Amino acid sequence: MPLLSFSDFRVDFPRGPAVRGIDLSVAHGEALGIVGESGSGKSVTWLAALGLLGGTARIGGRVMFEEHSLTEMPPNRLARLRGGRIAMIFQDPMSTLNPVKRIGRQVAEVLALHRGIKGQAARAETVRLLDQVGIPNPARRIDLFPHELSGGQNQRVAIAMALAGQPDLLVADEPTTALDVTIQAQVLTLLDTLRRDLGMALVLISHDLSVVGELCDRIAVCYAGKIVESAPVARILRQPAHPYTRGLIAAAPRLGAGAGALVPIHGQVPDPWNMPEGCAFAPRCLHARTDCARQPALAPTGGADHLSACVLSDARSATAAHRETRHVSA
Amino acid sequence: MTGFLLRRVLRALLTIFIVVLAAFLALRTTSDPAIVILGPDAPPAAVAAFHEAWGLDRPLWVQFGSYMSDLLQGQFGKSMLDGQDALSKVTARVAVTLQIMMPALLLGVVTGVGAGIVAALHRGRPLDRIVMLGAVSGFAVPGFVFGLVMVLIFAVNLQWLPSGGNDSWQAMIMPILTLATGWAAILARFTRSAMIEVLDQPYIRTGSAKGLIWREVVMRHALPNAAIPVITMIGFMVGGLLAGAVVIESVFSWPGIGQLIVSSVSSRDVAVVQCVLVLVATTMVVSNMIVDLLYGWLDPRMREAG
Numbered sequence: 318m319p320l321l322s323f324s325d326f327r328v329d330f331p332r333g334p335a336v337r338g339i340d341l342s343v344a345h346g347e348a349l350g351i352v353g354e355s356g357s358g359k360s361v362t363w364l365a366a367l368g369l370l371g372g373t374a375r376i377g378g379r380v381m382f383e384e385h386s387l388t389e390m391p392p393n394r395l396a397r398l399r400g401g402r403i404a405m406i407f408q409d410p411m412s413t414l415n416p417v418k419r420i421g422r423q424v425a426e427v428l429a430l431h432r433g434i435k436g437q438a439a440r441a442e443t444v445r446l447l448d449q450v451g452i453p454n455p456a457r458r459i460d461l462f463p464h465e466l467s468g469g470q471n472q473r474v475a476i477a478m479a480l481a482g483q484p485d486l487l488v489a490d491e492p493t494t495a496l497d498v499t500i501q502a503q504v505l506t507l508l509d510t511l512r513r514d515l516g517m518a519l520v521l522i523s524h525d526l527s528v529v530g531e532l533c534d535r536i537a538v539c540y541a542g543k544i545v546e547s548a549p550v551a552r553i554l555r556q557p558a559h560p561y562t563r564g565l566i567a568a569a570p571r572l573g574a575g576a577g578a579l580v581p582i583h584g585q586v587p588d589p590w591n592m593p594e595g596c597a598f599a600p601r602c603l604h605a606r607t608d609c610a611r612q613p614a615l616a617p618t619g620g621a622d623h624l625s626a627c628v629l630s631d632a633r634s635a636t637a638a639h640r641e642t643r644h645v646s647a
Numbered sequence: 648m649t650g651f652l653l654r655r656v657l658r659a660l661l662t663i664f665i666v667v668l669a670a671f672l673a674l675r676t677t678s679d680p681a682i683v684i685l686g687p688d689a690p691p692a693a694v695a696a697f698h699e700a701w702g703l704d705r706p707l708w709v710q711f712g713s714y715m716s717d718l719l720q721g722q723f724g725k726s727m728l729d730g731q732d733a734l735s736k737v738t739a740r741v742a743v744t745l746q747i748m749m750p751a752l753l754l755g756v757v758t759g760v761g762a763g764i765v766a767a768l769h770r771g772r773p774l775d776r777i778v779m780l781g782a783v784s785g786f787a788v789p790g791f792v793f794g795l796v797m798v799l800i801f802a803v804n805l806q807w808l809p810s811g812g813n814d815s816w817q818a819m820i821m822p823i824l825t826l827a828t829g830w831a832a833i834l835a836r837f838t839r840s841a842m843i844e845v846l847d848q849p850y851i852r853t854g855s856a857k858g859l860i861w862r863e864v865v866m867r868h869a870l871p872n873a874a875i876p877v878i879t880m881i882g883f884m885v886g887g888l889l890a891g892a893v894v895i896e897s898v899f900s901w902p903g904i905g906q907l908i909v910s911s912v913s914s915r916d917v918a919v920v921q922c923v924l925v926l927v928a929t930t931m932v933v934s935n936m937i938v939d940l941l942y943g944w945l946d947p948r949m950r951e952a953g
């Protein structure tokens with residue numbers, strides 16, 4: 318049984334659908350990368366699944382966490398699952414911590430909530446966690462406020478807070494986007510090490526395919542509220558089946574044809590209130606054909622673990638199309 | 648920190664000095680206390696005697712100098728009207744004013760802040776609309792209009808409550824309600840927007856992501872942050888308490904400091920007016936200082952600044 322799985326998961330805002338039927342699962346201990354451009358629905362998918370969206374969103378379909386249905390769980394029970402078995406960290410570390418509380422207290426709050434550790438024991442465990450995420454001198458830093466630490470250190474505190482509940486699944490939503498390049502690498506390495514040491518599953522959301530490529534076992538590509546392709550990392554980077562994935566690879570600094578040959582994808586992700594019929598990528602796709610007006614299903618392409626939602630995605634036409642892309646961009 | 652305090656105290660003293668000087672000049676140059684107190688038909692001899700008795704025949708700057716030197720020794724002088732010590736006359740009236748101000752402040756803060764929080768937590772929903780409708784109308788209608796309407800209804804028509812004075816506890820009801828309504832209206836709107844701003848911050852979502860249920864997120868993470876601007880606002884209200892007494896006490900003829908200042912200004916009873924002004928200015932300045940200190944205490948980001 319997978320640790321967590323979405324089936325036909327949907328999120329609708331009053332303005333339109335943001336997530337339009339996602340089928341995806343995460344195995345125990347797996348590192349899954351979710352990539353896609355800004356606005357493709359990566360964050361909304363996970364926020365909605367964990368009950369963090371609130372407000373005007375309407376949720377459809379199902380999310381199972383082992384044998385628990387997150388979508389049917391009463392809000393207060395779902396709340397207690399968060400921070401415990403499922404933890405999540407976010408993009409901007411400077412604003413994800415409460416500015417008027419000492420960082421140690423913010424970490425200890427999770428210890429009290431999920432592990433019943435209080436007082437001196439909580440303080441000791443907090444120091445250990447801060448040490449584990451690489452905060453130098455944790456016994457002294459424990460009483461600082463978030464504004465007294467750098468962005469990278471705050472993100473480490475946020476990671477310590479996530480680890481405090483000993484999660485089976487850590488969802489990291491662009492955890493390094495707001496950080497300097499050198500700090501980015503450090504934080505990513507930390508996440509990777511922690512995942513291996515603690516045996517938890519990691520979902521790494523990013524718009525940077527190269528980041529995800531280095532850390533993850535498997536990648537799911539998200540476009541306009543759907544998964545358009547998913548496969549093991551090596552496979553998807555070497556033999557991408559979906560034109561959108563190929564576009565992302567061609568546009569990625571460290572993965573593309575080489576320095577100076579980055580190929581941007583033209584156009585933008587369609588807005589939720591303005592979804593094209595059929596394949597949502599068709600208006601931007603170099604290989605669009607008349608049958609793209611029909612929504613292609615996510616189906617195996619050259620292997621059971623390689624899924625793609627494209628009319629061209631049998632292996633031969635994919636390679637042909639791939640060559641064509643190179644040709645057009647040259 | 649001590650340098651900061653010292654600078655604040657010096658600035659406060661300067662503010663009070665300017666208030667005293669301005670009031671002194673305004674009261675002395677607009678009309679003659681002797682004429683006002685003795686009457687326009689008073690014989691010139693009596694006026695001269697009055698002038699001499701109170702030192703009004705000396706040059707203005709000499710009068711101000713001696714007034715200031717008395718003030719520095721804690722002497723506020725005597726009332727020209729009845730020769731009573733100005734300070735004790737004023738403090739007696741302050742006590743009367745506080746009888747309505749304190750309960751009104753408490754009521755205004757509790758209902759205003761409470762309503763603001765409730766509105767923010769129900770943003771965009773009917774409860775929010777109702778609270779905001781109440782707050783906006785409470786804010787738009789001036790206190791004296793609201794007070795007069797209450798007098799018309801409850802004192803004149805229904806005759807349930809006395810229209811003024813301070814002879815019974817019933818007389819306190821309308822002035823307290825009038826004051827509290829105004830403050831609650833301001834605080835409700837202010838608290839609501841402070842709270843809404845905080846609820847939109849990413850650290851609120853972090854609170855939920857930690858496993859806290861919504862009520863715990865609000866109590867532990869939203870309220871402490873929203874409290875910072877709200878407490879500041881309340882501090883400024885406390886500073887303006889005595890100054891705000893004039894209107895409300897006129898409407899309900901409540902014999903507190905507001906009434907005293909009106910009567911002593913019209914009789915040019917300089918010592919009493921000055922005493923009231925020093926007191927009002929001091930409460931404002933001191934409460935502003937306390938607000939600043941409180942701010943640093945509530946918001947760790949402000950601690951090094953300032």
Ligand SMILES: Nc1ncnc2c1ncn2[C@@H]1O[C@H](COP(=O)(O)OP(=O)(O)OP(=O)(O)O)[C@@H](O)[C@H]1O
Pocket residue numbers: 330335353354355356357358359360361362524588589
């Ligand atoms: N609270 C909300 N109310 C209405 N629409 C929303 C809300 N949150 C997100 N959306 C919309 O849902 C769509 C998907 O947004 P989402 O934040 O999931 O994108 P993303 O893939 O995470 O992008 P990014 O890389 O910028 O984080 C966008 O069109 C966005 O405008």
Ligand SMILES: [Mg+2]
Pocket residue numbers: 359360361490491
């Ligand atoms: Mg996002």
